[in-house]
Structure formats: structure tokens, C-alpha cells
Amino acid sequence: MTFRSSPLFHAAATVIAWAVCLAIALDRVELLFVTLPLLVRLMWSTRNMMVDVQAFDLTVEAGPRTEGEQLAITITAVIEPRTGPVEILPMLPALLTPLRAMVQLPRPDGAVGCELAPACRATGMLDFGVIWFRLWDRSGFWVAETRKERRVAVPVYPRPTVIRALPAPRQPGAPFGLHPSRRLGGGTDFADIRPFVPGDRMRRINWTVSARTGQLHVNEFFAERSATVILLLDSFSEVGGRPNSSLDHCLRAAAGLAMAYLRHHDRVGLMEFGGLLRWTKPGAGPVQYATILHSLARVALAPSFLLQDLAALPETMLPRHALIIALTPLLDERFVRMIMRLADQGRDIVLLAIRSDELSQGYVPRRANDPLIRRLWLLERDTLLRELRGHGVRAAHWSPSLPIDTALQTVSRPVARRQVA
Amino acid sequence: MIRLSGWCAAVMVAIAPVLVFPDLHVFEAGAVVAVLCVAAVLVPSLALAVVGSITALLVFATPLLLTHTAYALFAALLLGIGVLMLFDATHFESRFARSEGRAWIISNHLASLGAAVLLSLITALVTTVGVSMASQELDLLVRTGLVAFGGILVIASLMWKALQ
Numbered sequence: 413m414t415f416r417s418s419p420l421f422h423a424a425a426t427v428i429a430w431a432v433c434l435a436i437a438l439d440r441v442e443l444l445f446v447t448l449p450l451l452v453r454l455m456w457s458t459r460n461m462m463v464d465v466q467a468f469d470l471t472v473e474a475g476p477r478t479e480g481e482q483l484a485i486t487i488t489a490v491i492e493p494r495t496g497p498v499e500i501l502p503m504l505p506a507l508l509t510p511l512r513a514m515v516q517l518p519r520p521d522g523a524v525g526c527e528l529a530p531a532c533r534a535t536g537m538l539d540f541g542v543i544w545f546r547l548w549d550r551s552g553f554w555v556a557e558t559r560k561e562r563r564v565a566v567p568v569y570p571r572p573t574v575i576r577a578l579p580a581p582r583q584p585g586a587p588f589g590l591h592p593s594r595r596l597g598g599g600t601d602f603a604d605i606r607p608f609v610p611g612d613r614m615r616r617i618n619w620t621v622s623a624r625t626g627q628l629h630v631n632e633f634f635a636e637r638s639a640t641v642i643l644l645l646d647s648f649s650e651v652g653g654r655p656n657s658s659l660d661h662c663l664r665a666a667a668g669l670a671m672a673y674l675r676h677h678d679r680v681g682l683m684e685f686g687g688l689l690r691w692t693k694p695g696a697g698p699v700q701y702a703t704i705l706h707s708l709a710r711v712a713l714a715p716s717f718l719l720q721d722l723a724a725l726p727e728t729m730l731p732r733h734a735l736i737i738a739l740t741p742l743l744d745e746r747f748v749r750m751i752m753r754l755a756d757q758g759r760d761i762v763l764l765a766i767r768s769d770e771l772s773q774g775y776v777p778r779r780a781n782d783p784l785i786r787r788l789w790l791l792e793r794d795t796l797l798r799e800l801r802g803h804g805v806r807a808a809h810w811s812p813s814l815p816i817d818t819a820l821q822t823v824s825r826p827v828a829r830r831q832v833a
Numbered sequence: 834m835i836r837l838s839g840w841c842a843a844v845m846v847a848i849a850p851v852l853v854f855p856d857l858h859v860f861e862a863g864a865v866v867a868v869l870c871v872a873a874v875l876v877p878s879l880a881l882a883v884v885g886s887i888t889a890l891l892v893f894a895t896p897l898l899l900t901h902t903a904y905a906l907f908a909a910l911l912l913g914i915g916v917l918m919l920f921d922a923t924h925f926e927s928r929f930a931r932s933e934g935r936a937w938i939i940s941n942h943l944a945s946l947g948a949a950v951l952l953s954l955i956t957a958l959v960t961t962v963g964v965s966m967a968s969q970e971l972d973l974l975v976r977t978g979l980v981a982f983g984g985i986l987v988i989a990s991l992m993w994k995a996l997q
Contacts, residue, residue, distance in 0.1 A: 420924040423879045427886045427916060432984035434890060439977055440897045444984070445909035446890065448960070449917040449953035451987065456949060496945075497929065497938050515932040517941055526934070550945050552924050 413463055415547075415554035424450045424553065457551035465545050466490045470562040476709070477532045478569045479655065483508065487543055488525035489560070491518045498524050499546035507536045507568060507654070534655035535570040535663045537709055539563065567709035570660070573668035577817045578676070579806065581639035581735035582760040582826035597633065604632040640679045640694050640731050643669055643704075644722075646740030646747045647686030650713055652771030661766055661812045662739040663708050668816070669737060670704045682707050683730070685747065687716030691729055723753045736761045741768040742796065755803035762823050763800060763807040765793065770812055834939055838946070839874030839922030843867045845915030846889045852908040854896030862892040870919050877926035886916045910957050914950050921946050 428447045435443035466489070473484040487500055500514040508530040516524045532538070541563040547556045605618055608628035616630040643666045651658040670680045674696060681694030682704050692707045694700075722730060730736075736754065740747055742765040755761050769786055779785075793809075800807040806823035810816060847867035850859050869885035872878075893912055897905060925942060929935045 418924075419879050420920060423883045423886075423920055423924075426883055427890070427920075429988060430887050430890055432987055434894050436977075436981050436984050438894055438898060439980070440894070440905075441976075441980055442897060442905045442909040443890070443894060444980065444987075445906055445957060445960075446893070446913040446916065447987065448910065448957050449913040449950060450920075452953045452956055453917060453949040455990075456952065497942075499928075499932065511933070513932045515929050515934050515938060517938050548928075551949075552921065552928075 413465075413556050413558050415463070415549060415556045418548070418553055418555040420551075421454070421553040424454060453551050454553060457549050457553045463495055463547055463556055464492050465547075465558050465560060466492050468543070468560040468562070470541060470543060470560075470564065472564045472566055476567045476569055476706070479532050479535050479571050482529040482531050483538070483566060485528040485530070486525065487514075487528070488523065489545065491522045491524060491545075491547060494518045494520070494522045495556075496548045496550040496552070498548070499544075500524065500526055501544040501546065502528065503540060503542040503544065504530060505536075505538050505540050507532060507534050507538055509533055532568040534657075534660055535568050535709055536712065538566040538568060567706055569705040570663040570667040570708050572671050573664045573816050575665075575668040575672045575816060575820065577820040577824050578669070578672050579735065579737065579762045579820060579824050580826060581641070581733075583639075583733040601634045602631060603634045605629050606632055638676070638678045638696070639673070640681070640734040641669070641673045642681045642683055642694065642730060642734045642736045644736050644738040645682070645684045645686075645711055646738065646742075646744065647684050647688075647711055647713055648744035648747055649741060651741050651743065651768035652775065656771065656812075658741040658766050658768050658771055658812075659711070659713070661771075662741075663711060665739055665764070665810075665816050666708055667705060670701060674698070674701050680704060681729075681734070683722070684711050685722060685750065687714030689722075693728060694731065694734065721753075722750050723757055732757075732759065734760070738763045739766070740764070741766050742793065743768060748796065748800070751800065751805060752803050755800070755805045758804075760826060761805045763797075763805050764810040764816070764819055764823075765797060765807065767809060767811045834943065835922050835925045836874055838918055838943065839926070840871060842915045842918035842922060843870035843874070843885075845911050846870050846885070846919060849889070849908045849912035849915065850893045850896050852904050852911070853893065853902055854900050856896070859892070859896055862895075863889075866892055870915075873919065873923050874926060877923045877930065879920070879923050879927060882919050882923040886919065889916070906957075906961060910954070914953060917949065917953070918946065 428450055431443050431447045435441065468489045469487070471486045477483055485502070487502065491498060495518060497515050497517055500516065502511065504511060511528055511530050514526040514528070516526065518524050541561050543560050543562075545558050545560065547558075548554070605621055606629065608617065608622075608630050612630045616632075618629045618631050621629040645662055645666060647659065649658075652660075654660055666682065670682070673680045677696060679694040679696045680700060682692040684690040684707070690707070690710070692703055695703070736759055738747075738751055738761060740763065742748065742763075751761060751763060769789060773781055797807045797809070806826070808819045808822045810819040844867060847863035847870070850863050853859075866885055866889045869881065869888060873882035873885050889912060893909070921942075929938065
């Protein structure tokens with residue numbers, strides 16, 4: 413890599429040329445003296461030097477990050493031979509807060525290095541590694557640029573929303589959960605009183621009723637079961653700018669729901685439905701939570717006309733008894749149609765439709781923010797939600813400015829499914 | 834600090850013509866040049882600095898045509914140092930003003946600039962003495978020819994340096 417002339421050189425050359433021409437034209441030697449400091453500085457500069465950036469290294473703090481956290485990046489290199497100021501220009505992805513260029517003087521051994529700590533603005537997979545080095549000679553007349561690359565990938569996990577009101581599943585499945593089922597068993601929710609039969613446990617005897625009736629009676633309880641929950645993310649469209657887009661809110665809500673259900677010993681899976689269909693099989697435990705977070709970090713909009721049919725997916729991917737929680741801005745018809753198809757199969761579906769009008773306010777023209785237009789839009793949306801409810805979907809509006817619990821409370825209990833003609 | 838040096842450069846560029854020909858009109862022209870130079874540092878814009886410097890050259894050349902003073906060489910050198918400092922400050926501000934860690938390179942940058950100014954003064958002194966000793970017996974036509982030859986040498990060396 414060799415130096416090339418910088419804008420400063422061209423500026424100096426222009427002024428020198430003017431001064432020399434004027435000196436000749438006016439026959440005044442004093443004008444040549446004007447150029448002397450510039451010429452001295454120019455002759456003093458180091459033009460012929462071949463320079464190279466060696467021993468380049470880019471290290472990133474190990475482990476995944478959560479949005480809002482800082483990511484420690486260390487860049488080191490050796491400039492051979494040593495030059496003047498060195499600008500280090502990292503090409504960081506838009507998911508990180510932008511940083512200013514770093515300028516340094518190489519140490520006597522030519523080493524330069526810097527530590528950067530940009531904050532992770534939003535969820536996603538950070539994939540970067542291109543660093544530009546701009547080397548200046550001491551005079552500023554000559555400059556050289558080189559590009560170094562070392563790819564690194566860091567997942568940025570969503571910050572989970574705190575959720576207290578969890579929608580109850582219609583059909584709890586495996587034992588050892590916390591959701592009361594319709595079957596009688598060893599839970600804690602009271603169900604009924606019946607006469608004592610041999611084999612009943614002594615601690616279940618209801619002494620009050622037994623004393624009144626003169627015959628032993630025992631309490632019966634609903635069995636508690638775990639549920640299978642599938643979080644269905646709509647990645648067809650996104651409204652608003654990151655990190656406050658509809659997708660960001662959905663990702664945070666999905667992380668919060670996964671955490672809350674896994675704490676209840678439920679099995680949680682993830683399905684991303686958009687241009688691409690990606691899924692994480694249902695599972696339980698902290699490892700499953702980490703898997704879901706990793707899958708959430710990979711969620712991205714992928715425009716495609718190839719539409720997958722969720723209703724035709726195998727049972728292991730989308731169990732029939734699973735509670736499906738759909739998080740969507742409700743903008744793409746394909747997603748709505750698929751939800752209706754799933755609901756018509758008799759699946760238990762909760763749909764949270766994020767209020768995209770609130771997120772788009774800063775991006776649409778003032779005329780589009782007219783209250784009348786918004787009311788009409790809300791009316792259309794209400795009609796769509798009513799239609800979905802007609803298919804047996806527990807659907808609710810979700811305002812991102814309010815806690816998600818306010819929306820979840822309206823759909824927390826399963827409703828009897830209405831048959832659609 | 835760098836910006837301060839740029840403002841000092843603007844003052845030097847503005848004062849140089851006045852030293853040659855102390856007149857109100859020259860002073861006004863110098864003030865206009867100073868405004869251009871200060872704007873170049875503040876924006877910062879090398880193009881504006883070039884415009885300011887060329888304007889300063891033209892303003893400086895005008896009194897040179899009107900009068901001969903003993904201060905002319907000194908004023909020319911002052912103008913040259915001013916232009917160098919102006920370019921240096923404008924370049925620094927445009928390149929490194931928004932960079933992290935610029936505070937660490939300012940002292941080194943100013944030291945380099947100071948060394949260049951000192952070397953220019955020494956070179957100017959040597960050149961003045963040498964030229965005055967050598968050109969006493971020379972004809973006016975030969976002197977003009979020598980100046981033209983020197984100018985061609987300077988331009989050629991610039992091109993050689995750039996195209997190397």
C-alpha cells in the first residue's frame with residue numbers, strides 16, 4: 413500500500429502555483445517567499461514510504477448480549493513502518509449505536525489499538541468485522557487507506573417483557589405443570605367432595621362435612637398439567653424504526669412469554685412465519701429458554717412469495733393441543749388467512765395485534781395522522797379482530813405504550829369455540 | 834488549540850498586506866480575507882481556505898506593485914506561514930474534529946507544525962542572504978529569468994512528488 417496525495421496537498425499545490433505565476437507575472441520575488449513554508453512542509457513529508465497494517469486483530473467480548481447492553485470490541489494492529497496519525501474506522505452494523513472514528517498516533521513499535529463499547533440498540537444477529545485504517549503522514553499531505561476484515565457474529569437477545577397474566581391453555585397436556593385441567597387429580601384447585609373409599613389419603617378427608625353427615629368425605633382437586641405453547645411471530649412486515657418497531661415489541665413480548673411459561677414448567681416452542689418459516693421445537697427448562705432467545709435473535713424480515721402452509725406442518729412441530737400465541741402487527745393478509753385456517757382446525761389460538769398506528773406516527777405524513785383516518789383504520793382493524801374471534805381465536809389489541817398484561821388479561825381464559833358455517 | 838492556531842493564521846494572513854502598504858483600503862481587503870479564513874476554519878472547508886489564500890495572495894500582490902518596502906520579504910514570509918497554519922488547522926478540523934482521541938494527537942501535530950515554521954524561517958534567512966549576495970551584479974532580465982526558472986523548478990518538483 414502506497415500513499416496518495418490528500419486534499420491538503422492539492423490545496424497547497426494550488427496556492428503555490430498561483431504564487432509562482434503571480435511572482436513571474438509581476439516580477440516580484442517576495443511572492444515566491446510566500447510559498448516557502450508550504451514547500452518546506454511538502455519536502456519534509458514522507459511520500460515514498462510503503463506502509464502496511466500488520467498483526468491485525470479484532471476481538472469481541474464472548475457470549476451473547478441483551479439489547480441495551482454494551483458490546484466490548486478491541487481492535488489492535490501494527491503499522492509498519494510507523495506513520496503519522498492513524499484513523500480507525502470500524503464498519504459497525506445499524507443494530508449498534510454509531511461510533512465516531514478513532515484517531516491515534518502509533519506507538520514507537522508501530523502498534524495502534526482501541527477499545528470500543530457501542531450499545532446494542534435492538535435484537536438481531538450482529539455480523540461485522542470490516543475495519544478501515546486511514547494512515548496519514550506527519551504533514552497531512554499524503555494518505556493511505558486499507559481494509560482489514562475478521563468476521564465476528566454476536567447474537568443480541570431481546571429484553572424480555574415482564575408478564576404476569578398468562579393466557580391459560582384450553583387443553584393442558586403432560587403432568588407436573590401448573591395449569592389446572594378438567595381431570596381430577598393431585599392439584600391444589602378445589603373441585604368437589606365425595607364419600608370416602610378405601611385407598612383415599614387421610615389428609616384429604618373433609619372433617620367438617622364428615623362430622624355433619626356422619627360419614628367420611630374427602631375433597632377432590634383438579635389435576636395440574638403443563639401446557640405446550642407455540643409462540644408464532646409474524647415476520648411478514650414491520651412498522652416503525654428500530655429499536656421501537658413492531659418487530660422489536662413482538663420479540664420482547666415473545667421472550668417474556670417464553671420465560672413466564674417455562675417458569676410454569678410448560679413446554680415452549682417458537683415459530684417464525686414470514687418470507688421464511690423457521691421454528692424451534694417445543695421444549696422445557698432453561699436450555700430451551702436459551703434456544704428460544706437465540707432463535708429470536710435470528711428473526712428478520714425476509715420478503716418472499718413462497719408461502720408455507722402451517723396447517724400442514726407435522727405434529728412434532730405444531731402439536732394439535734398446543735396453545736398458539738400469535739404476535740403480529742396484523743398487516744399482512746397471508747398471516748391472517750393462516751391464523752383463520754389454524755383456528756378452523758380447532759386449535760387454541762391467542763392473537764395479540766400490536767397497534768402499529770402508534771408506532772408509525774413519527775414516520776407518516778402529518779395528514780395521515782388525522783384522527784379521522786386513525787378512527788377509520790381502527791374500525792377496519794376491529795372488524796378484522798371480530799372476524800378472527802368468530803373463528804374461535806382469542807384476539808386482542810395490544811398497545812405498545814401500555815403493559816402487555818392489559819391485553820393478555822382480556823384473552824387469559826379460553827372460550828368455547830363457536831362453529832363457523 | 835488547533836482552532837486557535839487557525840484564527841492566528843487568519844490574523845497573520847490579513848496583516849501581511851498592511852505591513853507592506855499601510856492603507857485603509859488594504860486593511861479592509863485584509864479584513865475580508867481574514868473573514869474568509871476564519872470561516873474556512875470554522876466550517877471547516879479546505880476549498881474555502883484555498884479561496885481565502887488566493888484572495889490573500891492577490892491582496893498582497895496589489896500593494897507590492899504600488900510600493901517597495903524593506904518589510905516586503907518579512908511580510909511575504911508571514912503570509913506564507915499564515916497560509917500554512919491555515920491549511921493545517923482547516924485540514925485537522927475537517928479530518929479529526931469528530932474523531933475520538935484527537936486530544937492525544939494535538940500536541941504532536943502542533944510540534945510538527947512548529948518545526949515546519951522554524952525550518953521555513955531558517956530557509957528563508959539562508960535564501961535571502963544567499964540571493965542578495967549572488968544577485969548584486971545581475972541584470973534585471975537575468976533576475977527575471979532566474980525567478981521564472983526557480984518557479985518552473987518548484988512546479989516540477991511538486992509534480993514529481995505527486996506522481997512518484
